[in-house]
Amino acid sequence: MRAAAPRPPIIEPADFPTNRGGLCAKGWSAPELLDHPDRLTSPLVRLDPADRSSPLRPAGWAEALDRIVTAIRASQAAYGLPSVGCFGGGGLTNEKAYQLGKFARVALRTPHIDYNGRFCMSSAATAGNRAFGIDRGLPFPLSDIAQARAILLVGSNPADTMPPAMQHFDAGRAAGAAHIVVDPRYSATARGSTLHLQPTPGTDLALANGLLHIAIRDGYVDEPYVAGRTTGFEAVRAAVAAWWPARVERVTGVSEAQLRRTVQLLATAPSAMVLTARGAEQHSSGTDTAQAYINLALALGLPGKPHSGYGTITGQGNGQGGREHGQKADQLPGYRRIDDPAARAHVAAVWGIDPAELPGPGVSAVEMLDRLGIPGGVRAMLVFASNIVVSAPDRNRVRERLLALDFLAVSDIFLSETAALADVVLPTAQWAEEEGTMTNLEGRVLRRKRVLPPPPGVLDDLTVLATLADRLGFGKYFSPDPETVFDELRRASAGGIADYAGISYERIEAEDGVFWPCPAAGHPGTPRLFTERFPTPDGRARFLRVDHRDPAEVPDREYPYVLTTGRIMQQYQSGNQTRRAKSLKVTAADPKVELHPDLARRHGIGVADLVELRTRRGRAVFRACLTDTIRPDTVFAPFHWGGLASANALTDPTLDRHSKMPAFKVCAVAVSRAGGPDDVAPATPPPVHAVTPDRKDG
Numbered sequence: 001m002r003a004a005a006p007r008p009p010i011i012e013p014a015d016f017p018t019n020r021g022g023l024c025a026k027g028w029s030a031p032e033l034l035d036h037p038d039r040l041t042s043p044l045v046r047l048d049p050a051d052r053s054s055p056l057r058p059a060g061w062a063e064a065l066d067r068i069v070t071a072i073r074a075s076q077a078a079y080g081l082p083s084v085g086c087f088g089g090g091g092l093t094n095e096k097a098y099q100l101g102k103f104a105r106v107a108l109r110t111p112h113i114d115y116n117g118r119f120c121m122s123s124a125a126t127a128g129n130r131a132f133g134i135d136r137g138l139p140f141p142l143s144d145i146a147q148a149r150a151i152l153l154v155g156s157n158p159a160d161t162m163p164p165a166m167q168h169f170d171a172g173r174a175a176g177a178a179h180i181v182v183d184p185r186y187s188a189t190a191r192g193s194t195l196h197l198q199p200t201p202g203t204d205l206a207l208a209n210g211l212l213h214i215a216i217r218d219g220y221v222d223e224p225y226v227a228g229r230t231t232g233f234e235a236v237r238a239a240v241a242a243w244w245p246a247r248v249e250r251v252t253g254v255s256e257a258q259l260r261r262t263v264q265l266l267a268t269a270p271s272a273m274v275l276t277a278r279g280a281e282q283h284s285s286g287t288d289t290a291q292a293y294i295n296l297a298l299a300l301g302l303p304g305k306p307h308s309g310y311g312t313i314t315g316q317g318n319g320q321g322g323r324e325h326g327q328k329a330d331q332l333p334g335y336r337r338i339d340d341p342a343a344r345a346h347v348a349a350v351w352g353i354d355p356a357e358l359p360g361p362g363v364s365a366v367e368m369l370d371r372l373g374i375p376g377g378v379r380a381m382l383v384f385a386s387n388i389v390v391s392a393p394d395r396n397r398v399r400e401r402l403l404a405l406d407f408l409a410v411s412d413i414f415l416s417e418t419a420a421l422a423d424v425v426l427p428t429a430q431w432a433e434e435e436g437t438m439t440n441l442e443g444r445v446l447r448r449k450r451v452l453p454p455p456p457g458v459l460d461d462l463t464v465l466a467t468l469a470d471r472l473g474f475g476k477y478f479s480p481d482p483e484t485v486f487d488e489l490r491r492a493s494a495g496g497i498a499d500y501a502g503i504s505y506e507r508i509e510a511e512d513g514v515f516w517p518c519p520a521a522g523h524p525g526t527p528r529l530f531t532e533r534f535p536t537p538d539g540r541a542r543f544l545r546v547d548h549r550d551p552a553e554v555p556d557r558e559y560p561y562v563l564t565t566g567r568i569m570q571q572y573q574s575g576n577q578t579r580r581a582k583s584l585k586v587t588a589a590d591p592k593v594e595l596h597p598d599l600a601r602r603h604g605i606g607v608a609d610l611v612e613l614r615t616r617r618g619r620a621v622f623r624a625c626l627t628d629t630i631r632p633d634t635v636f637a638p639f640h641w642g643g644l645a646s647a648n649a650l651t652d653p654t655l656d657r658h659s660k661m662p663a664f665k666v667c668a669v670a671v672s673r674a675g676g677p678d679d680v681a682p683a684t685p686p687p688v689h690a691v692t693p694d695r696k697d698g
């Protein structure tokens with residue numbers, strides 16, 4: 001009974017170098033969720049196994065797992081091994097992410113696994129690999145940010161999205177550092193910056209090329225660095241010659257004076273950083289855009305210099321570790337490539353299988369979702385730690401595809417919008433209830449400790465995967481124990497790019513975390529990368545010529561404005577957790593769309609009216625928030641809600657061809673008034689499962 005469950009722990013801010021004792025609003029409210037009444041405490045299955053529209057009912061673990069195994073076997077028999085797929089999440093611990101990747105390849109023998117990091121880190125990751133030979137969010141400790149004398153922050157709003165990290169930016173500002181923020185909104189981060197550039201969404205690449213054009217023209221290129229540490233500059237120099245300031249101003253809306261000032265601030269500071277986040281990266285040109293900012297950083301000679309360089313600000317709890325150990329369709333643990341014969345041989349040996357049995361690369365998240373239930377696509381899918389129905393682009397289509405599956409199983413803490421469509425729902429443990437490790441944006445591997453047991457009836461994902469593997473006949477390859485899994489991960493990653501071989505639970509504890517690469521027990525770990533060389537075959541960083549392309553959708557008569565999407569401080573991701581937290585509900589009750597007053601006036605929209613947004617894919621309704629902090633041609637909607645307030649009913653699933661990132665941050669939209677301030681807000685409450693066995697009597 002929940003009444004007898006232990007109280008959630010009191011969260012005490014520890015004095016830790018990354019957050020220096022700070023926690024954000026979501027962190028403070030997280031304990032509320034541990035014993036929340038909506039918590040799933042037993043598996044759920046459909047009353048009629050053959051009918052997904054029949055109600056979900058509580059079931060025992062044996063029955064739930066039987067249904068999953070039966071469905072997997074049926075799909076494999078009818079359509080072959082690749083007809084079963086897995087979808088993971090960057091919130092999973094390293095151990096769980098690793099176990100899920102291995103489960104797909106060893107127990108299911110399917111190439112089809114990908115995860116929500118495609119929506120998050122994939123563009124910057126691809127650019128980092130291309131340019132530096134490695135993808136680690138920051139090649140330096142986060143606290144270096146406070147020491148940088150100038151920072152160009154592109155499409156990143158840490159004041160709202162990473163409050164614990166913001167203190168490093170604030171410390172730099174207090175010490176007189178020049179911060180230039182590039183954002184179509186005058187965001188909380190832009191306030192207090194030295195300079196705010198306000199481009200049209202989707203034009204960051206043109207902006208970067210324009211900045212580099214000026215840096216070259218005005219003699220700011222660090223020629224010895226370019227000659228000694230890089231390759232490919234001449235092609236880039238030639239390409240950006242065509243991006244003279246007037247042209248850049250026409251495309252981006254940023255004036256020549258602002259461009260010049262930006263270059264001057266960056267190039268004359270004794271130390272400088274260029275940082276990107278989702279605003280620059282979640283585009284169909286996201287990889288090339290990240291590359292354009294890397295090109296700028298390289299030309300100014302920044303990567304590898306003290307308190308300087310390029311970095312991407314990672315998102316999810318384990319956004320970094322979650323992308324290193326095999327959840328990606330093309331990847332094996334240690335950031336190895338699944339199509340590299342040497343990598344296959346190494347990992348197969350650790351796993352005790354024949355390399356020939358390892359499947360090849362699968363397809364990316366959106367590509368997999370787009371073909372669910374279609375011949376050649378996945379017919380039975382297992383989802384761990386993602387609420388795809390809310391967070392994937394063009395969610396109406398995704399929902400339709402999920403319904404076309406023969407079988408869907410979802411593991412979650414609450415009944416998410418995605419779980420509500422499943423044949424089988426598995427309740428899982430959350431952060432305070434299990435052991436594991438996470439790797440933060442600095443590449444620092446950290447312990448996450450268990451402080452209380454999961455509620456009775458709840459199993460953790462490691463145990464579930466090991467048990468399912470056992471039922472499928474592969475039990476000897478899997479363990480439910482986090483430290484055992486981590487020790488195997490260390491061996492699997494050994495010699496790879498993200499090398500954890502020397503990192504143990506004891507060391508993480510003793511040293512407040514260890515930075516990878518750490519190839520041996522005696523190795524100190526690597527807080528700072530690139531100081532001597534880059535991990536490319538020739539040791540040099542690579543410039544790459546990249547050119548601006550218009551977004552797949554630009555405004556026209558029917559859809560005259562630009563829609564961009566993102567986050568607000570009070571909600572987290574698909575909202576499955578934060579929409580249930582009482583303390584956050586009070587502060588951000590209604591989903592709101594930000595509109596410039598001029599745009600609102602044109603459509604007769606007043607303060608707190610309801611507004612309908614329409615794109616080629618769907619419609620959604622939000623409460624109007626009139627603000628002159630946004631460009632008059634752009635509207636901003638948060639994506640934290642499902643139902644009628646779902647921003648992803650609107651978004652464009654056009655993919656970046658390199659990273660397969662969808663264009664979350666730009667599409668064409670029409671705006672109209674849909675109701676007055678007194679009309680009921682459209683926010684759809686998260687699904688709740690009414691009958692779980694432990695709640696029938698109270």
Ligand SMILES: Nc1nc2c(c(=O)[nH]1)N[C@H]1C(S)=C(S)[C@@H](COP(=O)(O)OP(=O)(O)OC[C@H]3O[C@@H](n4cnc5c(=O)[nH]c(N)nc54)[C@H](O)[C@@H]3O)O[C@H]1N2
Nearest residue numbers: 155157161201202277278279315316566567569571572573
């Ligand atoms: N409160 C809260 N914090 C979070 C999360 C959350 O859901 N809620 N999620 C976490 C996760 S997973 C992530 S990935 C991070 C994301 O962290 P951020 O990248 O900081 O968050 P976003 O709000 O997606 O986008 C940042 C900014 O990009 C701007 N932007 C939109 N379009 C463009 C464009 O075309 N160009 C430029 N230059 N800027 C643009 C937006 O106006 C926004 O202010 O946050 C993490 N932290």
Ligand SMILES: Nc1nc2c(c(=O)[nH]1)N[C@H]1C(S)=C(S)[C@@H](COP(=O)(O)OP(=O)(O)OC[C@H]3O[C@@H](n4cnc5c(=O)[nH]c(N)nc54)[C@H](O)[C@@H]3O)O[C@H]1N2
Nearest residue numbers: 116119120385386387391411412565566573574576639664
């Ligand atoms: N329009 C638009 N859409 C976006 C974005 C955007 O900027 N604009 N951003 C994208 C980005 S950057 C991201 S990261 C995605 C995030 O979108 P999602 O992948 O939907 O992320 P979450 O809402 O964090 O979903 C995680 C789910 O897993 C559950 N969960 C948490 N921990 C565990 C666990 O240990 N095990 C299991 N089994 N479940 C767990 C949570 O309750 C939650 O339901 O959204 C993307 N979608």
Ligand SMILES: [Mo]
Nearest residue numbers: 119120315316
């Ligand atoms: Mo993210």
